[in-house]
Amino acid sequence: MKAVLNGLATFALIMSIAGIAHADDDWKGGDAAKGEKVFKKCQACHTVEEGGPNRVGPNLHGILDRPTASKADYNYSSAMKAKGASGMKWTEENLFSYLEKPQAFVPGTNMTFPGLKKPEDRKDLIAYLETAAGHTK
Numbered sequence: 001m002k003a004v005l006n007g008l009a010t011f012a013l014i015m016s017i018a019g020i021a022h023a024d025d026d027w028k029g030g031d032a033a034k035g036e037k038v039f040k041k042c043q044a045c046h047t048v049e050e051g052g053p054n055r056v057g058p059n060l061h062g063i064l065d066r067p068t069a070s071k072a073d074y075n076y077s078s079a080m081k082a083k084g085a086s087g088m089k090w091t092e093e094n095l096f097s098y099l100e101k102p103q104a105f106v107p108g109t110n111m112t113f114p115g116l117k118k119p120e121d122r123k124d125l126i127a128y129l130e131t132a133a134g135h136t137k
């Protein structure tokens with residue numbers, strides 16, 4: 001009996017480690033067409049086309065892998081600038097976490113957007129940004 005319980009505990013541990021490892025690519029496999037609709041929530045404050053204006057938030061063209069707070073013509077919060085100064089980039093993983101709860105990922109950010117709770121919405125949005133923001137991957 002003890003051996004069975006130990007076996008179960010080991011199995012549970014392996015599953016939870018596998019779960020953590022899996023979280024790294026949770027952003028993959030989104031639907032860009034659906035993501036375009038999700039982006040409507042961002043449009044009040046962001047444009048994404050090349051050379052588009054900054055609104056309340058900075059233009060997001062080329063956002064993937066762009067260093068955080070790197071648009072010279074936009075006045076970022078000191079919280080966002082500090083992230084940029086620490087070498088952070090907008091990888092898919094970072095976007096996936098930031099967009100769930102911006103104020104938790106960058107405490108003190110000016111982005112007063114509560115976040116997208118549904119992982120599917122964030123996945124779709126990232127797929128959209130990969131195309132709309134001028135990336136080819």
Ligand code: HEC
Nearest residue numbers: 041042045056057058068069070076077080109110111113
């Ligand atoms: C109410 C306005 C508002 C909405 C809605 C909004 N944002 Fe923002 N966003 C901002 C502001 C303001 C900043 C700059 C934050 C700072 O400097 O702390 C920002 C910053 C960002 C950044 C960092 C850009 C950089 O150059 O480092 C990303 C990425 C971003 N927003 C993505 C999004 C996405 C995607 C959505 C939609 C899900 C969204 N935002 C919705 C206002 C908004």
